[in-house]
Amino acid sequence: MWSDILWYKKLFMPSVNMKRPWTLTKTNHPFTDKQGHFVMRSNGIRYIFKKSHKGIIFVILLAISLILISQPLNRKQGISRVVSYPLMMLSQKTIYNFSEIKTLRQENRALKDIVARMTLENANLMGLTRENQRLSELLECGEHLSYHFYTARVIGYDISRPEKSVLINKGNRDGVQRNWGVMTHRGIVGKTLVVRGSETIVQLLQDRNCRVSVIDTRSREVGILVWKVDKYELIYLPPRANVAKGDSLVTSGYGGVFQRNLPVGIIDTVSFSDERQGMHAQVSLFENLNGIEEVIVVSPDLINPPPTIIVEEEVEPPTSRRGDARIALHQEKVEQDSIVFPELKIRRRWR
Numbered sequence: 001m002w003s004d005i006l007w008y009k010k011l012f013m014p015s016v017n018m019k020r021p022w023t024l025t026k027t028n029h030p031f032t033d034k035q036g037h038f039v040m041r042s043n044g045i046r047y048i049f050k051k052s053h054k055g056i057i058f059v060i061l062l063a064i065s066l067i068l069i070s071q072p073l074n075r076k077q078g079i080s081r082v083v084s085y086p087l088m089m090l091s092q093k094t095i096y097n098f099s100e101i102k103t104l105r106q107e108n109r110a111l112k113d114i115v116a117r118m119t120l121e122n123a124n125l126m127g128l129t130r131e132n133q134r135l136s137e138l139l140e141c142g143e144h145l146s147y148h149f150y151t152a153r154v155i156g157y158d159i160s161r162p163e164k165s166v167l168i169n170k171g172n173r174d175g176v177q178r179n180w181g182v183m184t185h186r187g188i189v190g191k192t193l194v195v196r197g198s199e200t201i202v203q204l205l206q207d208r209n210c211r212v213s214v215i216d217t218r219s220r221e222v223g224i225l226v227w228k229v230d231k232y233e234l235i236y237l238p239p240r241a242n243v244a245k246g247d248s249l250v251t252s253g254y255g256g257v258f259q260r261n262l263p264v265g266i267i268d269t270v271s272f273s274d275e276r277q278g279m280h281a282q283v284s285l286f287e288n289l290n291g292i293e294e295v296i297v298v299s300p301d302l303i304n305p306p307p308t309i310i311v312e313e314e315v316e317p318p319t320s321r322r323g324d325a326r327i328a329l330h331q332e333k334v335e336q337d338s339i340v341f342p343e344l345k346i347r348r349r350w351r
Contacts, residue, residue, distance in 0.1 A: 009351055016262055018113040032228070035258065039184075047218040048125065049312055050076055051270065064260070072139055077287045083127070083287040107215045110344040115301050123204050130252050130327065131293075131294075134185075134293065134294050135151070135294060138151055138184065138185050138260070138294055138295075138296055139151070140185065144304060146302055147259055147261075147298050147299050147300065147301060147302055148298075148299040148302075149296045149297060149298050149299060150170050150174060150175065150176060150296070150297040150299070151295075151296055151297075152168040152169055152170040152176075152200075152294070152295050152296075152297055153168065153169050153293065153295075154166050154167070154293055154294070154295065155167050155169045155199070155293050156170055158201070164203070164204055164206050164207040165190075165193065165201050165202060165203055165204055166190075166201075166202050166204065166292060167200070167201055167202070168182075168199065168200050168202055168295060169198065169199055170198070170199070170200055170297060171195055171196045171197050171198045171199050171200050172196065172197055173197050173198055174198075175196055175299075175300075176192060176297050177192070177195060178192055178195050179191055179196070179257050180192045180194070180297055180298060180299060180300070181251075181257055181259060181262065181297075182202050182295050182296070182297055182298070183262055183263075183287075183295065183296050183298060184287050184292065184294070184295055184296065185263060185296075186263065187214065187262070187264055187285060187286035187287045187289040188201045188205070188251065188258060188262050188263070188264055188287075189202070189204055189205060189287055189289055189292060189295060190203050190204040190205055190207075190210060190289075191203055191210065191257050191258070192297065200297075202239060202295070204289050205225070205285065205289065206289055206334065207227065208226065208227050208228070210227070211224050211225065211226050212224070212225045212251060212255075212257075212258060212264065213225075213251065213252045213253075213254040213255050213258075214234065214249040214250065214251060214252055214264050215249065215250060215251070215252040216242075216243055216247050216248075216249060216267075217242075217247065217248045217249070217250055218242075218244075218247050218248070219242035219243060219247070221236060221237060221238070221241045221242055221243050221337050222252055222254075223236050223241075223243075223281070224285060225264060225265075231282055231283075232265065232282070232283040232284070232285060233280055233281065233282055233283065234267065234280065234281040234282075234283050235278075235280060236247070236278065237278050237279040237280070237281065238278055238279070239272070239278045239279065241278070241279050241281065242283055243267060243279065244270060245268065245269060245270060246266065246267065247266070248263070248265075248266055249260060249264040249266065249267065249283060249306075250263055250264055251264060256300070258296055259300065260350045261284050262298070264283070264285065264286065265283045265284050265285040265286050266284055266286070267281045267282070267283055268281075268282045268283065268284050269282045270282075276326070317329040
């Protein structure tokens with residue numbers, strides 16, 4: 001505001017001598033003469049347009065005001081409408097743009113909510129799809145087992161030892177017992193350790209106290225699989241054991257915990273210590289124990305047990321109360337592991 005006043009004063013007021021304020025300084029100002037009187041000259045207009053754009057705007061507004069004042073009322077209204085129409089259109093467009101921006105913001109917020117909900121549903125569907133695939137693989141694996149089995153879900157890890165035991169949602173109420181083998185569709189992972197009503201603690205193979213008797217599928221060499229610090233090793237092999245890198249290992253069935261021919265892992269490296277310690281082999285498991293979600297608990301009971309053959313023999317009665325009849329039976333040794341022999345029971349019949 002003060003800058004406009006000073007500009008107006010400089011433009012239309014003559015220069016004043018501050019030492020002699022009652023006299024006017026002779027100057028070549030475009031609106032004053034040599035005596036300091038106000039004079040309208042032709043070069044004044046040129047001075048205004050040359051000096052600043054503010055002068056142009058001032059002259060245009062002044063001319064419009066004079067024209068509007070000199071016109072009749074009806075004509076003034078028409079002119080005002082012509083002049084105000086662009087302003088009205090501009091204001092309406094501005095208001096419309098603001099309302100459209102508000103609508104777009106609301107639509108954007110709604111679309112973001114839809115995207116978040118669809119993302120969550122997509123993640124749930126993908127999780128269900130993967131779970132369905134894992135369960136299908138477990139059931140397919142169970143169909144090839146000759147033993148009764150129970151499918152279970154991992155519901156927790158042992159806080160004190162998260163890498164050595166897991167908690168599953170099957171227990172005594174479901175028929176699970178202690179020292180049963182636990183596996184996935186890829187291979188064994190551990191055995192049942194503590195069985196409760198509706199849950200069971202599974203001791204994983206990463207526990208150094210969990211040892212498994214395994215057999216090489218190629219050479220039929222037998223060894224013990226143990227966890228040592230950060231790797232699995234196959235120990236108690238003969239000094240000249242026929243094991244090599246790439247051989248597959250399965251459970252041997254010795255020990256009464258794991259049934260026979262359950263997949264275990266593959267041999268990575270083979271090393272020889274000395275004649276006393278024999279050979280050692282480093283093993284990689286088929287299953288990654290860090291990402292277990294569903295497991296199979298394998299029962300030692302066969303699905304189709306072999307038939308029982310009853311043999312009756314006549315023996316001499318015992319001569320004393322503590323006497324016992326001696327029966328000698330000869331059974332032929334068969335080396336084929338896959339053959340299931342019928343159970344032989346002897347019924348003693350006294351003469």
